[in-house]
Amino acid sequence: MRIALIGQPNCGKSTLFNQVAGYKAETGNFSGTTVKFTESKVRVAGEVVEIVDLPGAYTLEAHSPAEREAAGYLRSNEVDVIVNVVDASRLALGLELTLELLPLNKPVILALNMMDEADRLGLHIDGPGLQKELGTPVLPLVASKGRGVKGVFLKALEAWRDGFNRKPPAGMIQARAGDACAGLNYLEDASSERHGLARTLAQKYVQQGERRVSLRDRLDDVLLHPLWGYAILLFVLFLFFQAVYGIGQLIEPPLLAFFDAVTRGVVSPFGSGTLFSEIIVGVLQGIAAGIAIVLPYLLPFLFGLGILEDIGYLPRVAFLMDALMHRIGLHGKAIVPFILGYGCNVPAVMSTRTLEEPRDRYLAAALATLVPCAARLAVVFGLVAFYLGPLVAFALYLFNLLVIALTGRILSSLMPEDTPGLILEMPTYRIPTLKNVTGKAWFRVREFVVEAWPILIAGSAVLAALNFFNAAVAFNWLVRPLTWSLGLPAEVGVPLIFGILRKELSLVMLGQALGTVNFDTALSIPQMVTYATFVMFYLPCLATLSVLRRELGTRAMLAIAALTVVVAQIAAWIAWVVTVALL
Amino acid sequence: MAALDIWDINELMKTLLQFSPGDSVRVIDFNGGINLRSKLIQYGIHPGDCLRLLRKAPLGGPFLVECNEREIALGRGVADKIIVESDPCESH
Numbered sequence: 032m033r034i035a036l037i038g039q040p041n042c043g044k045s046t047l048f049n050q051v052a053g054y055k056a057e058t059g060n061f062s063g064t065t066v067k068f069t070e071s072k073v074r075v076a077g078e079v080v081e082i083v084d085l086p087g088a089y090t091l092e093a094h095s096p097a098e099r100e101a102a103g104y105l106r107s108n109e110v111d112v113i114v115n116v117v118d119a120s121r122l123a124l125g126l127e128l129t130l131e132l133l134p135l136n137k138p139v140i141l142a143l144n145m146m147d148e149a150d151r152l153g154l155h156i157d158g159p160g161l162q163k164e165l166g167t168p169v170l171p172l173v174a175s176k177g178r179g180v181k182g183v184f185l186k187a188l189e190a191w192r193d194g195f196n197r198k199p200p201a202g203m204i205q206a207r208a209g210d211a212c213a214g215l216n217y218l219e220d221a222s223s224e225r226h227g228l229a230r231t232l233a234q235k236y237v238q239q240g241e242r243r244v245s246l247r248d249r250l251d252d253v254l255l256h257p258l259w260g261y262a263i264l265l266f267v268l269f270l271f272f273q274a275v276y277g278i279g280q281l282i283e284p285p286l287l288a289f290f291d292a293v294t295r296g297v298v299s300p301f302g303s304g305t306l307f308s309e310i311i312v313g314v315l316q317g318i319a320a321g322i323a324i325v326l327p328y329l330l331p332f333l334f335g336l337g338i339l340e341d342i343g344y345l346p347r348v349a350f351l352m353d354a355l356m357h358r359i360g361l362h363g364k365a366i367v368p369f370i371l372g373y374g375c376n377v378p379a380v381m382s383t384r385t386l387e388e389p390r391d392r393y394l395a396a397a398l399a400t401l402v403p404c405a406a407r408l409a410v411v412f413g414l415v416a417f418y419l420g421p422l423v424a425f426a427l428y429l430f431n432l433l434v435i436a437l438t439g440r441i442l443s444s445l446m447p448e449d450t451p452g453l454i455l456e457m458p459t460y461r462i463p464t465l466k467n468v469t470g471k472a473w474f475r476v477r478e479f480v481v482e483a484w485p486i487l488i489a490g491s492a493v494l495a496a497l498n499f500f501n502a503a504v505a506f507n508w509l510v511r512p513l514t515w516s517l518g519l520p521a522e523v524g525v526p527l528i529f530g531i532l533r534k535e536l537s538l539v540m541l542g543q544a545l546g547t548v549n550f551d552t553a554l555s556i557p558q559m560v561t562y563a564t565f566v567m568f569y570l571p572c573l574a575t576l577s578v579l580r581r582e583l584g585t586r587a588m589l590a591i592a593a594l595t596v597v598v599a600q601i602a603a604w605i606a607w608v609v610t611v612a613l614l
Numbered sequence: 615m616a617a618l619d620i621w622d623i624n625e626l627m628k629t630l631l632q633f634s635p636g637d638s639v640r641v642i643d644f645n646g647g648i649n650l651r652s653k654l655i656q657y658g659i660h661p662g663d664c665l666r667l668l669r670k671a672p673l674g675g676p677f678l679v680e681c682n683e684r685e686i687a688l689g690r691g692v693a694d695k696i697i698v699e700s701d702p703c704e705s706h
Contacts (some may be wrong), residue, residue: 121682121683123683223660251678350675350678353689354671354672357674452690453687454689454692455686457678457685457687
């Protein structure tokens with residue numbers, strides 16, 4: 032005999048499964064699909080029973096292929112008994128799925144899970160009453176503590192042995208089922224009908240006693256506070272960046288030193304100055320660029336983001352920042368790409384995926400690529416902070432925010448808002464699990480490795496070959512109109528082009544191009560500020576470009592790239608005028 | 615329930631935007647397209663449901679409402695499209 036466990040997401044269904052997952056747990060592939068259900072054999076009262084854990088679903092009206100598969104499986108002959116796990120503290124919601132399961136003509140056991148949580152919320156549930164009304168067994172359960180588990184499966188076994196002879200449901204359901212068609216002539220008739228019925232049932236059989244203030248309410252009082260909420264947000268972001276930069280600075284220098292050594296070791300047998308050795312150096316540089324982006328910044332960033340996500344803090348950030356984001360034509364959810372952008376634009380662009388509207392994704396991605404990432408931070412620090420002081424660097428960061436806000440306003444006025452605005456569930460707080468967080472981080476890193484890294488390596492090799500044929504001079508002339516209009520020497524063309532590969536190269540190669548590492552002897556103060564400002568905004572790096580193409584398509588990528596050059600040009604020009612005026 | 619002037623058009627067309635934290639309201643209808651409707655239904659907000667307004671973010675930020683034991687954040691633009699009536703909703 033086979034029992035299928037089904038329930039809505041977060042109802043504790045998997046907790047129940049893990050409580051009983053007995054001597055032979057396995058993951059099965061069903062009927063030629065890639066959808067995986069977890070299955071386990073369990074001994075119940077001397078009988079070997081197979082238990083299948085189906086993925087959580089709010090409804091059987093499936094939209095995703097996985098949900099469709101689960102719904103089809105439930106209807107098939109392979110399932111003998113359905114155990115429907117419902118979060119007792121959210122009965123009205125859970126019963127909507129139950130009302131879909133009852134017409135399947137299979138025995139259904141309704142397990143009201145998290146009875147302890149419901150009790151804490153002051154909810155008194157009339158189980159026997161509900162059982163009578165639904166005509167199907169209703170049992171209490173606290174799966175996390177293993178209470179009531181045995182009862183549920185004994186009942187399931189009993190239901191199977193008795194065969195399917197459900198008592199007809201009493202009054203309300205019978206009556207309502209009849210007038211479902213004649214009822215509300217509304218958008219989603221069946222769904223609305225079930226919703227109304229589930230609510231009526233919950234109202235009838237759940238009594239609200241005194242609600243004890245939950246931990247969640249107390250946390251939200253602080254974290255969503257009009258003043259403390261923002262203070263804590265700043266503090267959390269500060270800690271987050273501190274941690275990521277800390278890890279990055281620990282890892283990056285030895286990594287780069289290692290790759291320098293490897294490059295020297297590999298090249299020396301071929302002798303330097305040949306086309307072959309130059310291309311090898313280019314390839315190694317591409318590999319190093321990928322590793323220098325992924326390991327020090329991307330990985331800690333995605334890991335940290337996964338933790339914030341799993342705790343449930345990100346929706347709170349969206350809630351707090353919604354008003355501000357509206358000023359630039361977006362809503363609260365779009366804050367995440369901006370935060371991530373300061374570390375690396377690659378995860379920033381990836382995270383625009385969480386926005387529903389294409390227009391919002393486009394706008395958020397375009398603006399997020401203007402956020403100076405950690406590599407551009409290196410340029411601003413190495414040039415501006417080092418020669419002109421940290422205050423000037425700070426001023427540049429403020430200027431950057433201003434430019435992003437202005438660009439956002441202009442772009443959003445060109446793309447009128449047709450979105451409903453922010454609609455976002457505030458989940459309960461949860462303790463993140465290592466497995467979940469690493470799984471998500473790995474999934475996102477893999478995308479980068481597969482999509483962006485090969486392009487980075489190929490681009491690096493091509494640039495190295497062009498460099499060999501002395502095309503560097505050609506680069507300088509290619510971007511000469513640009514550098515000329517900004518009052519910069521022609522030599523900065525090469526570091527600007529190589530900066531597309533990896534932003535630090537705009538600083539590293541500047542020394543090579545100018546023939547000195549004492550930049551103040553080759554560049555005037557306004558020139559330094561202008562150059563740093565231009566680097567801050569112009570073309571995202573190749574890795575970001577390829578992620579843009581993947582997320583939004585080639586046309587959007589080209590449009591955003593063109594936009595960044597225009598913005599960089601204007602911003603650098605303003606920076607030049609302001610610096611000259613101040614001197 | 616408090617006496618309501620059913621002929622008061624302002625009372626009839628009140629949106630969620632006009633209420634404050636602590637208020638309970640009942641959803642009458644959505645003043646928006648199919649996109650908005652299906653979105654709200656997806657988040658478990660249907661006409662006839664009771665909403666409890668929990669808090670507001672400052673400076674024109676979103677509303678946080680409780681509906682069917684779920685907490686949903688709604689931007690002001692969305693809140694202004696939800697037509698509600700004031701209702702203590704004691705049964706819940």
